[in-house]
Amino acid sequence: xxxxxxxxxxxxxxxxxxxxxxxxxxxxxxxxxxxxxxxxxxxxxxxxxxxxxxxxxxxxxxxxxxxxxxxxxxxxxxxxxxxxxxxxxxxxxxxxxxxxxxxxxxxxxxxxxxxxxxxxxxxxxxxxxxxxxxxxxxxxxxxxxxxxxxxxxxxxxxxxxxxxxxxxxxxxxxxxxxxxxxxxxxxxxxxxxxxxxxxxxxxxxxxxxxxxxxxxxxxxxxxxxxxxxxxxxxxxxxxxxxxxxxxxxxxxxxxxxxxxxxxxxxxxxxxxxxxxxxxxxxxxxxxxxxxxxxxxxxxxxxxxxxxxxxxxxxxxxxxxxxxxxxxxxxxxxxxxxxxxxxxxxxxxxxx
Amino acid sequence: xxxxxxxxxxxxxxxxxxxxxxxxxxxxxxxxxxxxxxxxxxx
Amino acid sequence: xxxxxxxxxxxxxxxxxxxxxxxxxxxxxxxxxxxxxxxxxxxxxxxxxxxxxxxxxxxxxxxxxxxxxxxxxxxxxxxxxxxxxxxxxxxxxxxxxxxxxxxxxxxxxxxxxxxxxxxxxxxxxxxxxxxxxxxxxxxxxxxxxxxxxxxxxxxxxxxxxxxxxxxxxxxxxxxxxxxxxxxxxxxxxxxxxxxxxxxxxxxxxxxxxxxxxxxxxxxxxxxxxxxxxxxxxxxxxxxxxxxxxxxxxxxxxxxxxxxxxxxxxxxxxxxxxxxxxxxxxxxxxxxxxxxxxxxxxxxxxxxxxxxxxxxxxxxxxxxxxxxxxxxxxxxxxxxxxxxxxxxxxxxxxxxxxxxxxxxxxxxxxxxxxxxxxxxxxxxxxxxxxxxxxxxxxxxxxxxxxxxxxxx
Numbered sequence: 001x002x003x004x005x006x007x008x009x010x011x012x013x014x015x016x017x018x019x020x021x022x023x024x025x026x027x028x029x030x031x032x033x034x035x036x037x038x039x040x041x042x043x044x045x046x047x048x049x050x051x052x053x054x055x056x057x058x059x060x061x062x063x064x065x066x067x068x069x070x071x072x073x074x075x076x077x078x079x080x081x082x083x084x085x086x087x088x089x090x091x092x093x094x095x096x097x098x099x100x101x102x103x104x105x106x107x108x109x110x111x112x113x114x115x116x117x118x119x120x121x122x123x124x125x126x127x128x129x130x131x132x133x134x135x136x137x138x139x140x141x142x143x144x145x146x147x148x149x150x151x152x153x154x155x156x157x158x159x160x161x162x163x164x165x166x167x168x169x170x171x172x173x174x175x176x177x178x179x180x181x182x183x184x185x186x187x188x189x190x191x192x193x194x195x196x197x198x199x200x201x202x203x204x205x206x207x208x209x210x211x212x213x214x215x216x217x218x219x220x221x222x223x224x225x226x227x228x229x230x231x232x233x234x235x236x237x238x239x240x241x242x243x244x245x246x247x248x249x250x251x252x253x254x255x256x257x258x259x260x261x262x263x264x265x266x267x268x269x270x271x272x273x274x275x276x277x278x279x280x281x282x283x284x285x286x287x288x289x290x291x292x293x294x295x296x297x298x299x300x301x302x303x304x305x306x307x308x309x310x311x312x313x314x315x316x317x318x319x320x321x322x323x324x325x326x327x328x329x330x331x332x333x334x335x336x337x338x339x340x341x342x343x344x345x346x347x348x349x350x351x
Numbered sequence: 352x353x354x355x356x357x358x359x360x361x362x363x364x365x366x367x368x369x370x371x372x373x374x375x376x377x378x379x380x381x382x383x384x385x386x387x388x389x390x391x392x393x394x
Numbered sequence: 395x396x397x398x399x400x401x402x403x404x405x406x407x408x409x410x411x412x413x414x415x416x417x418x419x420x421x422x423x424x425x426x427x428x429x430x431x432x433x434x435x436x437x438x439x440x441x442x443x444x445x446x447x448x449x450x451x452x453x454x455x456x457x458x459x460x461x462x463x464x465x466x467x468x469x470x471x472x473x474x475x476x477x478x479x480x481x482x483x484x485x486x487x488x489x490x491x492x493x494x495x496x497x498x499x500x501x502x503x504x505x506x507x508x509x510x511x512x513x514x515x516x517x518x519x520x521x522x523x524x525x526x527x528x529x530x531x532x533x534x535x536x537x538x539x540x541x542x543x544x545x546x547x548x549x550x551x552x553x554x555x556x557x558x559x560x561x562x563x564x565x566x567x568x569x570x571x572x573x574x575x576x577x578x579x580x581x582x583x584x585x586x587x588x589x590x591x592x593x594x595x596x597x598x599x600x601x602x603x604x605x606x607x608x609x610x611x612x613x614x615x616x617x618x619x620x621x622x623x624x625x626x627x628x629x630x631x632x633x634x635x636x637x638x639x640x641x642x643x644x645x646x647x648x649x650x651x652x653x654x655x656x657x658x659x660x661x662x663x664x665x666x667x668x669x670x671x672x673x674x675x676x677x678x679x680x681x682x683x684x685x686x687x688x689x690x691x692x693x694x695x696x697x698x699x700x701x702x703x704x705x706x707x708x709x710x711x712x713x714x715x716x717x718x719x720x721x722x723x724x725x726x727x728x729x730x731x732x733x734x735x736x737x738x739x740x741x742x743x744x745x746x747x748x749x750x751x752x753x754x755x756x757x758x759x760x761x762x763x764x765x766x767x768x769x770x771x772x773x774x775x776x777x778x779x780x781x782x783x784x785x786x787x788x789x790x791x792x793x794x795x796x797x798x799x800x801x
Contacts, residue, residue: 037357124543124544125532142535158460165451252609258363259359260605261605268595276385283491
């Protein structure tokens with residue numbers, strides 16, 4: 001099927017017009033994103049935390065998670081370090097013997113509801129959403145179970161129901177998104193007796209945290225964990241001891257997850273755009289080389305043939321001339337002989 | 352298509368969706384263009 | 395019915411009949427043989443474990459955990475499998491794009507290996523993923539376009555289709571479907587170019603998967619060059635697998651190979667060996683640059699650093715040098731060993747990145763080691779591939795040309 005120039009230009013024209021017809025203009029700058037304006041967050045202050053585990057209890061009730069083996073007021077659980085699990089969206093760990101600490105220090109672990117979540121960036125079926133409330137939600141109705149989000153999360157939060165054969169889900173803290181929509185507090189914040197957990201607008205919480213540090217510089221490490229880590233999280237932490245002593249990583253950097261894969265994903269369209277030209281070019285090159293090689297071969301064969309036939313002709317004419325000369329000599333010889341015989345006969349008959 | 356993107360994640364979701372669609376368009380257009388280009392080549 | 399098509403359909407029917415006979419013969423040859431018994435045991439075990447996997451969940455057959463979400467089904471079956479299946483695109487590119495017609499005989503075995511390789515990757519994913527029946531979701535329901543995995547999935551599916559179409563002519567010759575085969579053959583160059591584009595994309599993207607986890611991958615392996623490392627290593631993995639396979643085929647399928655293949659083997663080993671040596675050299679250089687740009691020299695003295703050097707020197711620099719020596723001395727044995735070393739090296743690299751250097755910072759109690767059932771299922775999947783290759787190669791014109799076709 002051949003395509004005329006006219007037809008091709010026609011197709012181009014149609015394609016071009018259809019793009020111009022969409023005239024929406026965006027106010028977005030594509031340089032800096034500061035998140036939803038009224039995004040909520042939670043401030044956790046471990047100086048105020050007493051490790052009572054009421055937050056774990058609240059979470060368990062609100063999310064209707066199964067009852068654990070030991071009740072929530074059993075504080076011996078804190079003797080072991082735990083992580084989130086399919087039955088526990090949040091856990092509290094106790095840290096003893098930290099230098100300069102006046103007693104045990106606690107740390108509550110749960111999803112940090114990042115501003116640019118790595119889980120959302122990595123999910124190939126868009127199962128995660130950063131909502132306007134600040135909560136990062138998970139939709140188990142589309143999840144395929146690839147578990148790439150678990151690889152991606154720098155805080156090691158998502159857990160998986162490996163023991164379910166047909167309906168395994170990711171399990172993680174939801175910041176009680178349905179409750180937030182109704183104006184209620186997350187289950188953990190609701191039950192905290194010491195206000196170690198406070199819910200509010202993230203921008204406000206940061207101001208609050210800074211104020212607390214300013215007022216009590218001896219009590220707090222001068223850092224709000226989550227303000228910038230991985231591009232910023234909605235769950236913010238104040239601590240009386242260095243964060244690394246609580247097992248909180250301080251080497252995560254401030255680059256948000258989407259930026260980490262931006263370069264690689266950006267090269268995909270470049271390869272699609274350029275490879276056809278490059279590969280076709282190489283194909284043309286190799287075809288040309290083939291053609292030149294074939295032409296040179298043909299030329300060499302032709303030259304060789306011509307040379308061979310010229311030589312052969314020369315040889316032939318030489319042989320022919322030789323033969324002719326030989327013939328001539330033979331004829332002359334025979335004639336001479338015959339003449340001689342005749343002369344002899346005449347002489348014989350003459351006497 | 353929303354008017355403004357609050358997160359890098361949302362921005363990328365949109366731009367990459369558009370890019371993927373364009374990738375398919377480009378590939379198909381390439382085939383057409385290649386035929387247009389090599390139509391009158393001697394074999 | 396006009397006489398011509400009557401004879402045509404009679405020929406097709408008789409071809410089908412012959413094809414069926416070939417299939418039965420191939421099945422018998424494969425399973426009623428010394429190795430055949432082993433295949434049957436592995437396949438039976440695999441089927442039992444499959445039932446376990448889908449009744450007791452991943453917890454019943456794997457050692458996966460919340461810290462270690464990906465195990466050997468990803469690290470070996472997916473990552474290593476895809477890298478080693480690169481022989482398909484590398485060989486078809488060499489022959490159809492770069493014009494190395496003398497390797498034409500190697501294209502079909504390489505394409506078959508690639509096709510089966512990707513098929514096995516898809517099979518393995520059905521075991522690993524939580525709800526395999528939902529695998530089409532990213533394409534038909536919601537597109538997570540910010541995810542590298544989305545791109546990997548799209549490319550793998552498309553490339554699998556390309557491989558299938560490149561494999562079909564051999565099957566069609568076997569079935570006697572001449573017209574359809576002719577149509578497909580016309581697409582060879584387009585399919586090859588498309589195959590190279592798709593392979594570049596997904597081979598590199600498998601490396602890009604780990605870009606999102608800098609805090610979990612050891613700094614000697616984590617690099618923004620990961621996609622480049624993965625693509626380049628897939629190229630010499632492809633060359634090496636083809637060399638290794640031609641040596642294997644010669645040993646086990648010698649009777650099915652035609653003269654062209656037998657004679658061409660040496661040429662192939664020398665040509666691909668030279669190319670592999672070159673690419674390995676380039677890869678080695680780029681790996682060194684990866685260290686220098688991030689200034690990670692001091693890490694080479696740590697335990698993980700030593701392990702990194704084992705991978706880099708023992709399985710990149712060494713085979714590069716072995717290939718060079720083998721090519722210079724025209725020594726097929728050295729080239730064969732270089733190929734084996736390279737293949738092991740690529741596997742080691744993929745396992746390092748996904749399992750060994752991944753989560754390197756976690757205490758050993760939280761580290762991963764595969765459950766024996768995971769290993770058994772991987773062995774089962776690979777066995778399916780080997781058996782399929784044997785059956786197809788003995789029935790269809792893969793290792794030899796079909797007498798009726800000579801284009």
